[in-house]
Structures are given as structure tokens and as C-alpha cells.
Amino acid sequence: MEAALQTDTHAHGGGHAHRESFIRHYIFSTDHKMIAKQFMFTAIIFLFIGGAFALFIRWQLAYPGEPIPLIGQLLPSTWVNADGAVTAEWYTQLLTMHGSIMIFAVIIPLLVGTFGNFAVPLMIGADDMAFPFLNMVSFWLFPLAGVLMMAGFFVEGGMAAAGWTGYPPLSAIASMGQTLWIVSLFLIGFSSIIGGVNYITTVLNMRAPGMNMFDLPMTVWAVFITAIIIVIGTPVLAAALSMLFMDNFLHTSFFMPADLVVATRDMSRTAGGGQPLLWQHLFWFYSHPAVYIMILPGMGVVSDVLATFARKPLYGYKAMVFAIIAIAFLGILVWGHHMFQSGMNPLLGTTFMVSTMVIAVPSAIKTFNWLGTMWRGQMEFTVPMLNAVAFVSMFVIGGLSGIFMASTPVDIFIHDTYFIVGHIHYVLFGGSLFAVFAGLYYWFPKMSGRMFDDRIGKWHFWLTFITFNGTFFPMHILGVGGMMRRIYDPTVYDFLKPFQPMNEFITINAMVLGFAQFLLVYNMVYSWYRGRAAKRNPWRANTLEWVAPSPPPHGNFDVPLRVYRGPYEFSSPESVQDFLPQNVPPEEVVAQRARHEKRLAASQTRDGGSGE
Amino acid sequence: MLDWLPENVSVFGEGVDHLFSLIYYISVAIFILVNAIYIAFIFRYRRKRKGERAYYYHGNNILEFSWTALPFALFLFLAFYSDGIWEDIKYSDKTPNPDLVVEVMGQAYLWHFRYPGSDGIFGRRDSRFMATTNPFGIDPDDPNGKDDYVTINSMNIPVNKTVLVHLSSMDVIHSFFLPNMRVKQDAVPGQWVDVWFNSIKTGKYEIACAELCGSGHYLMRAVLTVQPQADFDTWIDEQYGSVSAALVAAGSPDQKNSSAPAATTPAVPTK
Ligand code: HEM
Ligand SMILES: [Cu+2]
Numbered sequence A: 001m002e003a004a005l006q007t008d009t010h011a012h013g014g015g016h017a018h019r020e021s022f023i024r025h026y027i028f029s030t031d032h033k034m035i036a037k038q039f040m041f042t043a044i045i046f047l048f049i050g051g052a053f054a055l056f057i058r059w060q061l062a063y064p065g066e067p068i069p070l071i072g073q074l075l076p077s078t079w080v081n082a083d084g085a086v087t088a089e090w091y092t093q094l095l096t097m098h099g100s101i102m103i104f105a106v107i108i109p110l111l112v113g114t115f116g117n118f119a120v121p122l123m124i125g126a127d128d129m130a131f132p133f134l135n136m137v138s139f140w141l142f143p144l145a146g147v148l149m150m151a152g153f154f155v156e157g158g159m160a161a162a163g164w165t166g167y168p169p170l171s172a173i174a175s176m177g178q179t180l181w182i183v184s185l186f187l188i189g190f191s192s193i194i195g196g197v198n199y200i201t202t203v204l205n206m207r208a209p210g211m212n213m214f215d216l217p218m219t220v221w222a223v224f225i226t227a228i229i230i231v232i233g234t235p236v237l238a239a240a241l242s243m244l245f246m247d248n249f250l251h252t253s254f255f256m257p258a259d260l261v262v263a264t265r266d267m268s269r270t271a272g273g274g275q276p277l278l279w280q281h282l283f284w285f286y287s288h289p290a291v292y293i294m295i296l297p298g299m300g301v302v303s304d305v306l307a308t309f310a311r312k313p314l315y316g317y318k319a320m321v322f323a324i325i326a327i328a329f330l331g332i333l334v335w336g337h338h339m340f341q342s343g344m345n346p347l348l349g350t351t352f353m354v355s356t357m358v359i360a361v362p363s364a365i366k367t368f369n370w371l372g373t374m375w376r377g378q379m380e381f382t383v384p385m386l387n388a389v390a391f392v393s394m395f396v397i398g399g400l401s402g403i404f405m406a407s408t409p410v411d412i413f414i415h416d417t418y419f420i421v422g423h424i425h426y427v428l429f430g431g432s433l434f435a436v437f438a439g440l441y442y443w444f445p446k447m448s449g450r451m452f453d454d455r456i457g458k459w460h461f462w463l464t465f466i467t468f469n470g471t472f473f474p475m476h477i478l479g480v481g482g483m484m485r486r487i488y489d490p491t492v493y494d495f496l497k498p499f500q501p502m503n504e505f506i507t508i509n510a511m512v513l514g515f516a517q518f519l520l521v522y523n524m525v526y527s528w529y530r531g532r533a534a535k536r537n538p539w540r541a542n543t544l545e546w547v548a549p550s551p552p553p554h555g556n557f558d559v560p561l562r563v564y565r566g567p568y569e570f571s572s573p574e575s576v577q578d579f580l581p582q583n584v585p586p587e588e589v590v591a592q593r594a595r596h597e598k599r600l601a602a603s604q605t606r607d608g609g610s611g612e
Numbered sequence B: 001m002l003d004w005l006p007e008n009v010s011v012f013g014e015g016v017d018h019l020f021s022l023i024y025y026i027s028v029a030i031f032i033l034v035n036a037i038y039i040a041f042i043f044r045y046r047r048k049r050k051g052e053r054a055y056y057y058h059g060n061n062i063l064e065f066s067w068t069a070l071p072f073a074l075f076l077f078l079a080f081y082s083d084g085i086w087e088d089i090k091y092s093d094k095t096p097n098p099d100l101v102v103e104v105m106g107q108a109y110l111w112h113f114r115y116p117g118s119d120g121i122f123g124r125r126d127s128r129f130m131a132t133t134n135p136f137g138i139d140p141d142d143p144n145g146k147d148d149y150v151t152i153n154s155m156n157i158p159v160n161k162t163v164l165v166h167l168s169s170m171d172v173i174h175s176f177f178l179p180n181m182r183v184k185q186d187a188v189p190g191q192w193v194d195v196w197f198n199s200i201k202t203g204k205y206e207i208a209c210a211e212l213c214g215s216g217h218y219l220m221r222a223v224l225t226v227q228p229q230a231d232f233d234t235w236i237d238e239q240y241g242s243v244s245a246a247l248v249a250a251g252s253p254d255q256k257n258s259s260a261p262a263a264t265t266p267a268v269p270t271k
């Protein structure tokens, strides 16, 4: 643990300049801040790819069989028909890639890769991650995996087309694109595990002197617990993917029963005796915890942003920490709620329903504590705050819709309908992605050394917020109407025909939602070069990253650090300001107060005629 | 919102819908309550004057405890309340005695329905005989199977009778979805699952596939016809007549090698 030893002695001076080559600095960098930026850059590219896919999907659902406007004719004939309309084959690939990209190449890399890397070492006062080289490896596996997944475009049969859940036998009798998908997820999982080990070690070993676990900001707690979930869950996914790979390639039968009748594949080489449901158990044993991998860091970021801009201590800090731990633990016990209608023994439905209802409790605790944080605060509605506030209320909707699905009899009807699609977008977009926006705006000054444009940021927020709800809320109604997920053309069914106007409404909102995201990119790129220079601590926050220069140099801090208090001492009566950074010594606080009082007294006596 | 639900015509569907509306009203109440507080806070506690301080306060354990205990009690209540209805629908020991048994086989992208013939007995199945021409894998050696008949994408049942479906799939996972019956059950290859329902109203209803099964997933539509018992009997006799006619047409009673049971099965489009 050489790096760990360094922290005490390692106080890089501001002028400490490493002469690095371009390649070392921008490409194979081991600096956690550069790696965070690389994660961010790559994930945002994928955000736009995944978003474009979603818009093709939406176009088809609103106007089934009609040519894609403007670009329909330009797309290759394997994707669109002669008129330029999406084909059913391509549609299925699009929905698979949309889900897989958004989950594995956007949300996880943004929340864990970007914020974990950028914020964790800075917030604990470390000069870098514990294993900088592993960190670099963890990053580089990710674009590699992304490219492999997209490579499905160029192989026969196209991209993977079995949904992001990849249920066999469908995924085990599939084309080359599916194999690429398997390998890609395997690599991403590998990257996650490496990253997870790194975060755990960093948080445990590299905290600034004086900082104990209950002095950690919620973002760090959340990433830490998330890393533990990753390390527990991801190997299971890796095992399942390996088996699926073998079923595809070596004709093994982990998930394959005997005597399947499949026109596209010679099944005589598959002995059978396997169980399709085994995949679902293994997949959800990872993927249910994975939904928490995708929300816990967001909850952490939002907690920090809310406290900072409410100028108030986080309400119930310890309860918040224990709620995260409870979610992580219970999250391992609820995977079966994705399988209520799968043919698994209904007795298990009962058990998994009870555990699922219980896991809603810590989510409720967190919501109430966020409300408590705002209570009697002095809220400043900056752009990060707006996004954090939106997170809370969107998360409430996502949590409440979860209750419907947790109730097994109701789930009979809404399982595999648009109700689920509504739910996952309220938690993953309304939740995770709004948290990502909050974090991006919050740390932008620290990352770039410049302020973003407030006006564009607000436009981006309001446009996103309104069209997000316009896009995803009606999906609950479609689900109540019974509209199945993953169908290419709802008008095939008489009972779905009345919903076509709603589908068009959703698509129009989705278009605006998609294009509104260019505002984010424009704001980031423009402000990165042209923005107003940022101070060290533009938000007047308490955590350690704001002690470092903006942007922090290699090695992060130019002053020695020691931590004296928790991260949420806002509006403390001890302090003359309405915040109290973690690293200011108590003597200094007292001295500041004394100076302040003296100044006050002086200005009062000055009114009486005698100055100092 | 609940008005958008397709009409329920199933006996247990009432329980499902009842629970749906219960949770709906609870959620709406919680949503309004939380958001009302939230919006009130947003307006009440926004910074109005510079220099004003927020209330320095770290939390309150009694509050913390109560907002843990209340949701806990509510959610556990919902779990146990739901479970009663779930057990009635899904537990095999609570399934009512069926008046009619139908086997359903999913195949990309259609549904096969198999009725026992006039003998009321299904011929033996063996997955080794499974083929596009014999989706259920009916053993050609079993005389009971000779009069079984198989329809594609259309299912007939009598009204007010308990129908038990044996469900499976011959290729990938499908999901047998009858919106008006509040039935959804995955059809898993290599595994037979039982589902039952009882329709209280005659008419034609749609059957869909709810699990992604390939690019033709959306095409997997079948029609359920719920008839009065007399009409259903007539329908059954017609089907039976066509099967026996086919048997006669096929000639000799010695049919060891032919696939008579599949005689009513039109050629199945392979994908
Ligand atoms: C109050 C807490 C929650 C409850 C009770 C809950 C419950 C459920 C249930 C029962 C399902 C399965 C529904 C079905 O397929 O029939 C589900 C699906 C899902 N949930 Fe949640 N959930 C909660 C929170 C979350 C959170 C925080 C996330 C992610 C950040 C999340 C992400 C998902 C996803 C991605 C799916 C869909 C998976 C798929 O089939 O593709 N949920 N949820
Ligand atoms: Cu889950």
C-alpha cells in the first residue's frame, strides 16, 4: 500500500509540475481526475448514441411503418426497408442496444466511473486512488467493451437482439452480435470489479488524517457501498455470461432444455437438460443489485447538493448511511421480484414480495430525510440544486410505481408492459440521470476551473424536466392499458389501437427531450474554454474537494489537510459564515469569531466617535 | 388512470383490480402528501434575504423512527394483503377443479392450442416427437392422441367455466398474456406451467405474447372466443368431425408412421 503511505507525507506544492507527454496525460493517464473526465467523455458519447436509438424506437411506435424523416433513406438496407422505415429486426436490435448502452455504458460509467473517480479521492483528501494503474485499466476496458458491443453493426445478423436482459434460449441461439454483447458485458463487468476494489481500498486506507468513516460525505459513502455491491454481484454476472457464451458457441446446455425446435439453428448438437430460468436467477442476482449500483451514488450526490444549497446539515446523516447499507443488504435478497410470472414456484413469489416491500422502506427513509434537510433551510436554486430537487420528486414516483409491481397479483397484469418501462425511466432517468446532471453541474467548476453558463443550465433543466415527464409519465397509462414492452407495432392489437395518440404525444416529447441534451453539451464545451474562472469554493461548501485549487493539480492539494468535523456543518452557530469546512481547525474557528466580534464592536464604537 | 384498464371479465380479475386500485389510491395519497410538503418547502424555505441563516439542526430520532416504522407497517400490510390474492390465483392447491383443460404451446411467432378429442384424454406427449408439424410432440403410437386437435392462434372456451391451461414453449420463452382475463404467465421451454381462469362474459378477446421472443414478437396475437356452453359444444363437435374426417381420409387405421394428430394443423410458417 505504497500510495496509502504517501498521503500523510504527500503535500504537492502548487508549482509541482509533472512534465508529461501528451499520451501519458490525455490517453494513458493514471490521474484520477483525468480518468474521471475520460469516463465522462466516453459515457456522454454513448448517451447520445443510446438516445438516438431511443428516438428511432419512438418514431416507429408513434408512426408504425412510416419512413424515418430526413435520414430514413440514407440508412443501410439491413436497418430500414425500401421506404426508409425501421424494420422489425432492426427495431429489436435497437431496443436491446438502447437498454444495454444506457445501463452499462452511460449510467454506471457516469455515476461510478466519473463521480467515483473525480469526487472520492478529492472528498477524502487523497492525492489519487489507491491503485492508479488499475484505475487506468478499468477505464480502458470500458471503451473497448463499448466498441465491441457496437461492432454488432458490422457483423452478419446485426447487433444483439435479445433485450438488455438477454434471456436464453433466445440469446443462446443467436447471431454473432449476441456473442459480441456477451463479451462486451464481460469486459465491462471486469472493469467494474477492478474499479470496485479500487474504491473500497481508497476509502478504507486513504482518508485524510482525522477523518473517520462518519466524517465521510454521502457521495463517498454511497460509492463505497456501491463498490461493495459491485464486488459481490458482478462475478455472478460474469459466471452467467460465461455459461451463455458456451451455450452459444460450444453447444453446451446450461440454459437449454432438450428437443427445442428452432429453424435457424441445428439443435441436434445441444444435448439439453438445462434450465432457462437459471439464467434469470443469475442475471437478476446481479442486475437487481445493479439497479442500486445505478442509484446509490446518485442518492449520495443529491444528498450533498441538497445540504449545500439548503445551507443546512443533512437531516439524519447516520440514518442516511444506515439506509444505504440496508438497501445494499436487502438488495441482494429481492432478485426474484423480476421473475414473479416466469414460471418459478409461486411460493417464491410470496417470499420475494415480502422482501421487496421491505426494501422500499429505506428508500422512504431517504426521501423523508431529504425533506427534513430542506425544512427551514435557506435554499438557493442553482442549476445543480434544481436537478437535485427534481431527483427527489421523480424518485418518489419511481418508488411508488415499484410498489405496484412488488404486489404480485398486480404484477401479473403490469409485468412486461409499459408500466415497467415507465418505472425504470423514473428511477434511471428521473433518478440516476438527474443526479448525474446535478453532479456534473456541481463539480464542473472544480473539474474545469470555470463556471458553467447559468442561463443555459436552467434552460436545459426545465426543458429536460418537462419533456421527461411528458415522455415517461404516460407510459404508466400505456402499461395500465396493457401495452406490452418491446413490441414493434402496437396497432396489431385492437385493444392497443386507442393508445396511438398517446404514443404520438410521447414521441414528440421524447424528440424535444433528446435534442435538449445538446444544451448540456454546448454549455459544458463552451464554458470549459470560455467560462468565468471558478474560485476554489464557489458553492461555499464544506467538503475537502473545495479546499483544492480549481482545477486541482496533479496530486490535488496544495495545503496539508486534517479533518476536524463532519461534512455538513452548514449554518453552524460556531462559525461566522454559514458554512464550516471540514479542514478548518477549531482554534481557527474561535479566532475567526473573535476577530469578527472585534470588528463588529469596533464598527459600533465608531458610531460613538472613537475609532481604533 | 384505472379507467384505462381493459375490461375485466375474469373471476379472479376482480381481486387483481381491487388491489390495483387500493395501491393506486395509497400511492396517489402519498404522492400528493409528499409533493405538497415538498413544494411548500421549496417556496417557504428559499433564500429570500442574503445573510439569513438556515436552522442548524441535525435530525430527530423520534421522527426518524416513525418514518421508518410507518412505511414498514404499510408495506408489510400490502405484502400480506396481496399474498392472499396471489395464493388464490397461483397456488396449485387452491386452483379450482377445471371444467376444461387446454394445452398451449408457444412457438415463434404463434400460439398452438390443443384440445383432447372426444375421448377427453390427451395423447401422450414426448418432447422427442416435437416438430413444427407436431408442436406438442404427441406420441404417434398413443391411440388417445389420434383425436386430439390443435388450433393455431385461436382458442375457444365456454363461459363461466374454469379453464386450466398447461403452458409451455417449443423454442424460446414467450408469455401468455390475456389482458381481459388478468392472466400473464411465461411459457418456458422444457417446463410445463399451469394457469387457470374463468371468464364471466362471452365475446372475443385478444391473446398476446408479453415476452420478447424475436423480431416477430409483436405478431404473436391470438383470439380467445368465449361462448355459451352450447355453442362451445357445437364448435367442439365440428372440430372433432374434422379430425375424424381427416383420420378417415388418411385411410387405414394403421397410422403408425403418419402424423395424424397434426392433420388439422396448417403448415406452420418457419421463421
Ligand atoms: C421502492 C423501491 C423499488 C421497488 C419496490 C421496485 C420494484 C420493482 C419490481 C417489482 C420490478 C419488476 C417488475 C416486473 O418486471 O414485473 C422492478 C423492475 C425494475 N426496477 Fe425497480 N423497484 C424499486 C426501485 C428501483 C430503483 C431505485 C431502480 C434503479 C435505479 C429500479 C430499476 C428497475 C429496473 C431497471 C427494472 C426493470 C428491469 C427489466 O425488466 O428490464 N427500481 N422494480
Ligand atoms: Cu429489482
Ligand SMILES: [Cu+2]
Residues within 6 Å of the ligand: B173, B174, B175, B209, B210, B211, B212, B213, B214, B216, B217, B218, B220
Ligand atoms: Cu413474444
